[in-house]
Amino acid sequence: MEKSKTPLLDELEKGKWPSFVTDMKQAAQKSPMAEDLLSQLELSYKDKIGHWKHGGIVGVKGYGGGVIGRYSDRPDLFPNVQAFHTMRINHPTGWFYKTDALRNLCDVWDKHGSGLTNMHGSTGDAILLGTTTEHIQPCFDDLSAAGFDLGGSGSALRTPSACVGPGRCEWACIDSLDVCYNLTMEFQDKIHRPMFPYKFKIKVSACPNDCVASIARSDFSIIGTWKGKILINPAEVTAYASSDLDIQKEVCDLCPTKCMEWDSKELKIHDEDCTRCMHCINLMPKALRPGKEKGATILVGGKAPIVEGALLSWVIVPFIKLEPPYTELKELIERIQDWWDENAKSRERLGELIKRLGMRVFLRGVGLPAVPQMVKAPRSNPYVFFWPEDIKQEVK
């Protein structure tokens, strides 16, 4: 039997999950780039060091982002990946593709790149892995002809993303798809021409289940919610009670604010204590539904660990009606980005800046009032919101 050229990578095919190594081997049968990529990755596992040099080239004519430069530090061994740039393609909102669009995308990438893709990256974009410098512009031209555009990279507004929303989900409180598309079109210049201190991410979830994890991953989170009472269908509650579901144990006892009561006949919800965790609605979808008055909660400051540590978003607008053309929302985003752009240090995210300067400075800067829903956690000191002159005035 012929000895494998990639014994270390072969180990990654032995688990029970699909393996990216298997996919790369398949691509390597027709792509010399994919073949060299495999060999370089094998060397990286052997040397216990990455063999890429990142950075450099940024985009196509008129763009300052969307392409991430990558070069091999061993072009002598792997000439086909001497340049192996990534192209970020703005995905369709909610990741809805028609098959012909996907075929077009793959045909363009087979023509200009390695054929390898990452569908999708954590920002949401369709990631096309591996092309050469001379192919970037022709690839972009072909993608444009097929109706695609580059996404954001670098110190720019990153490609906004949204959950599938009303396209497929009965709990959608806002049209996350329309909001996301509107913001993407409105802020094209900020996506394609980096002028910010660092990256800025907008994510839209249509209900508090937050399927795009906007609260943890975006500087500006838009999460659908409702005002008023959760709608209860008593007949369906009875049907759940007579099924396998133990309403007391599995629903009421697991409610984080204990705002539900069940006496084996009637389910009562103290809606004023509900924090929209969605647990009860997720468990009893036929019996419970979000309330009638729908809108969104706006939060800011979420981010992953780099540079200062991970942050969850903080509520700044407890409830806002979201209807086209979303003027109030767009103006709020502009004010927040402008305040951040003016005050942030290089590579400082919005959440880090708010942490450094304080929420009250942020609220004054963007013209928002302090409200009780902004208290970040139980037993937090709400006086962080008050200016010394406000406290003096109150004491008098």
Add this chain to the structure above:
Amino acid sequence: MSEELKKRITDLFHEKSKGDKKMFYIRDVTKWLPDEDRHAIQNAVKVLLDEEVLVYWSSGSSSYIMLPEFFPKEEGTCS
């Protein structure tokens, strides 16, 4: 767009690039010109980028701006 502002920015890039540092954040540029409006500086830099008097360089997560002559040669030309 003020031609004078564009010239000031270009001259500053030449002056600052005499040191070891060749790549700059947009924040560096606004700090060089504290008397100018931040938005006006950003707009002027955008025009200079369009005119290829300046070019972007990106690490992927952060963007930098520099004079084209200092763009690393082995990395090919910047579009």
